[in-house]
Amino acid sequence: MSDKVRPRILKGMRDLPPEQMRARREMIDKIRIVYERYGFAPLETPTLEYVDALGKFLPEADQPDGGIFAFRDEDREWIALRYDLTAPLSRYFAMNKATLPRPYRRYQVGPVFRMEKPGPGRYREFYQFDFDSVGTSSMLADAEACMVMCDALEALGIEAGEYMVRVNNRKVLNGVLERVAGGDTLPPEVTHQVLRSIDKLDRLGIEGVAALLGPGRKDESGDVMKGVGLSVDQIKIVVGYLTAESATRMNVCDELESLIGESAIGREGIAELREIDTALTAGGFGEDRVVFDPTVVRGLAYYTGPVFEADLTVEIVDGSGRPRQFGSVFGGGRYDDLIARFTGEKVPATGASLGVDRLLAALIELGKIDAEPATAKVLVTRLDKNLTAEYQKIAGELRSAGINTELYVGKQGIGKQFKYASATGKTVCVVLGEDEMGKGEVSIKDLRLGDELSKEIGADRKKWLEEQPAQLSVPRLGIAESVREVLARYSSN
RNA sequence: GCCGGUGUAGCUCAGUUGGCUAGAGCGCCUGACUGUGGAUCAGGAGGCCUCGGGUUCGAGUCCCGACAUCGGUACCA
Numbered sequence: 194m195s196d197k198v199r200p201r202i203l204k205g206m207r208d209l210p211p212e213q214m215r216a217r218r219e220m221i222d223k224i225r226i227v228y229e230r231y232g233f234a235p236l237e238t239p240t241l242e243y244v245d246a247l248g249k250f251l252p253e254a255d256q257p258d259g260g261i262f263a264f265r266d267e268d269r270e271w272i273a274l275r276y277d278l279t280a281p282l283s284r285y286f287a288m289n290k291a292t293l294p295r296p297y298r299r300y301q302v303g304p305v306f307r308m309e310k311p312g313p314g315r316y317r318e319f320y321q322f323d324f325d326s327v328g329t330s331s332m333l334a335d336a337e338a339c340m341v342m343c344d345a346l347e348a349l350g351i352e353a354g355e356y357m358v359r360v361n362n363r364k365v366l367n368g369v370l371e372r373v374a375g376g377d378t379l380p381p382e383v384t385h386q387v388l389r390s391i392d393k394l395d396r397l398g399i400e401g402v403a404a405l406l407g408p409g410r411k412d413e414s415g416d417v418m419k420g421v422g423l424s425v426d427q428i429k430i431v432v433g434y435l436t437a438e439s440a441t442r443m444n445v446c447d448e449l450e451s452l453i454g455e456s457a458i459g460r461e462g463i464a465e466l467r468e469i470d471t472a473l474t475a476g477g478f479g480e481d482r483v484v485f486d487p488t489v490v491r492g493l494a495y496y497t498g499p500v501f502e503a504d505l506t507v508e509i510v511d512g513s514g515r516p517r518q519f520g521s522v523f524g525g526g527r528y529d530d531l532i533a534r535f536t537g538e539k540v541p542a543t544g545a546s547l548g549v550d551r552l553l554a555a556l557i558e559l560g561k562i563d564a565e566p567a568t569a570k571v572l573v574t575r576l577d578k579n580l581t582a583e584y585q586k587i588a589g590e591l592r593s594a595g596i597n598t599e600l601y602v603g604k605q606g607i608g609k610q611f612k613y614a615s616a617t618g619k620t621v622c623v624v625l626g627e628d629e630m631g632k633g634e635v636s637i638k639d640l641r642l643g644d645e646l647s648k649e650i651g652a653d654r655k656k657w658l659e660e661q662p663a664q665l666s667v668p669r670l671g672i673a674e675s676v677r678e679v680l681a682r683y684s685s686n
Numbered sequence: 687g688c689c690g691g692u693g694u695a696g697c698u699c700a701g702u703u704g705g706c707u708a709g710a711g712c713g714c715c716u717g718a719c720u721g722u723g724g725a726u727c728a729g730g731a732g733g734c735c736u737c738g739g740g741u742u743c744g745a746g747u748c749c750c751g752a753c754a755u756c757g758g759u760a761c762c763a
Binding site: 655661 | 687719720721722723724725726754756757759760761762763
């Protein structure tokens with residue numbers, strides 16, 4: 194028997210190696226710049242919250258809802274890891290509403306936790322990057338949210354045409370449902386079912402959704418899915434709404450108007466969309482980047498007005514050659530009732546949330562970000578351990594010159610040191626021995642060039658080694674400049 | 687959660703109708719090469735064959751269960 198501990202990792206969680214850490218940090222930095230350019234300011238809240246603040250308490254069961262990581266503290270109070278950044282923002286705003294400016298605009302990035310089935314690109318711990326405007330009901334805030342989404346994606350190298358921000362309004366949806374109910378309101382659970390069915394549109398197609406709204410449908414595996422049970426006429430209204438497409442945002446509004454009829458809430462929603470269109474147009478955001486799309490619902494129950502979602506429209510092929518769907522990477526909307534849970538006072542708010550890890554995976558697949566593990570590109574090797582003091586001096590000089598430099602601190606010979614250098618992503622090795630010392634020189638080895646040239650190394654390795662075409666001798670005094678020159682051959686930025 | 691596929695070395699996979707010491711490629715390590723990674727050659731390490739039961743003289747191979755993983759479906763604040 195063994196008393197050793199078996200190393201394990203929690204389901205749906207992962208360790209991030211250096212190249213992913215660096216890629217993610219780079220991505221977050223670029224987005225932060227955009228958020229700040231619009232005046233959003235940083236906020237950080239704890240990862241743990243009381244369950245009631247997250248709003249996921251199940252009173253009947255005296256237990257938190259499934260789907261979150263929860264436990265009890267020493268006072269038997271339920272505590273949970275946050276599952277998004279919006280609920281903590283609401284809590285924070287409610288606690289500080291007396292002193293916070295209105296609108297209060299903050300951004301926040303950090304890990305959130307959900308106990309769901311993990312899948313490719315789906316984890317139980319992942320990063321979200323949110324920005325929100327709290328305390329204004331102006332549609333300018335919603336329009337701006339769309340602009341920020343566009344700017345953020347474009348800052349990451351995803352250009353107009355490779356993504357699309359799609360906007361809808363829950364109020365319009367409610368107006369349609371009002372018509373479905375014949376001027377009445379549908380029971381909440383029916384509303385919810387209808388929304389869920391619409392949400393499956395991209396997967397099932399319009400016929401599939403129609404079937405779901407009516408009697409239900411069978412999928413290929415023979416599984417029966419219960420339908421909502423609407424009548425043919427009712428389904429017709431919903432389908433007509435979902436298929437309302439037009440060339441321009443204004444045309445979509447016109448078309449929706451005729452579908453909505455007299456519904457007051459629906460008309461309000463359309464008026465809001467028109468305001469958003471005006472702001473977007475004035476801001477220079479055309480139909481190539483932001484469209485109005487009646488099929489956008491967003492699962493979240495708390496949205497009360499405009500909802501928006503950014504999808505990648507470029508085809509992404511994964512390593513094994515099959516196309517990968519990244520779906521919505523960025524989404525949000527208006528949630529005017531969320532903060533009232535704490536304050537009683539209605540505080541309008543709107544914002545959006547970026548799925549950092551999912552978008553990062555897409556960026557890597559698209560080659561828009563390089564997953565570079567090395568923080569230092571230069572390794573000062575230690576050919577002759579007696580010259581260590583000199584090596585330290587060289588490393589120090591390079592660092593003073595602003596060049597990230599690693600001094601080899603292992604104990605192995607020069608061959609292993611070069612191996613180590615390429616394994617850790619170095620591009621330059623500094624080599625110095627008695628020979629160079631005597632001549633007042635140092636050797637600089639270009640590992641990448643060596644990589645290239647080694648393809649034609651052939652059988653005569655000895656000769657190749659003597660020539661060392663990827664290596665050059667430079668004066669010891671100008672070392673920083675020389676290293677910088679070699680590095681410059683590969684600097685991509 | 688439900689349905690289906692798959693679980694053999696770090697990775698990708700072989701493994702004949704159940705039958706001797708479980709294999710390959712890549713990677714890794716060591717050496718040829720005492721001042722040079724990538725080439726070549728030679729060697730080497732590394733396997734509770736996912737786990738637990740069962741059938742059998744005998745199980746990596748068959749049966750049951752668990753777990754993991756992948757895909758579909760449901761849920762998704």
